[in-house]
Amino acid sequence: MANVPASVVYVVATSKGNMTIYWAAATEQADAVATVQQRLPPGWTAVLTDRRLTPDEIASLTLRPGGVRQLKFRGVFGGK
Numbered sequence: 001m002a003n004v005p006a007s008v009v010y011v012v013a014t015s016k017g018n019m020t021i022y023w024a025a026a027t028e029q030a031d032a033v034a035t036v037q038q039r040l041p042p043g044w045t046a047v048l049t050d051r052r053l054t055p056d057e058i059a060s061l062t063l064r065p066g067g068v069r070q071l072k073f074r075g076v077f078g079g080k
Helices: 029-037 053-062
Strands: 010-016 019-027 045-048 068-070
Touching: 019 029, 019 053, 029 045
Parallel strands: none
Antiparallel strands: 010 019, 010 045, 019 068
C-alpha cells in the first residue's frame, strides 16, 4: 500500500456508561466500526456517526489508509 495520507475518514462514536469518545477511521465505511472496536477494552460499544470531517481536519490527522485515531473535541467539531 502506498505511503499516502487517507482522503476519506469516518467518525465512530464509542461509549461506555455515560462516556462517549470519538474516533477517526481511515477505512472502508463497512469496516470503520469493527476496526475501532478492536482497539477498545471490553464493555465499550461503537457506532458509525453521520459526522463529517473537513478536508483540512482530515489532513491534520495524517492518517494512513487503515489507520485509526482518537479525536479530541477542541481540535475537531469546534468543541461541540
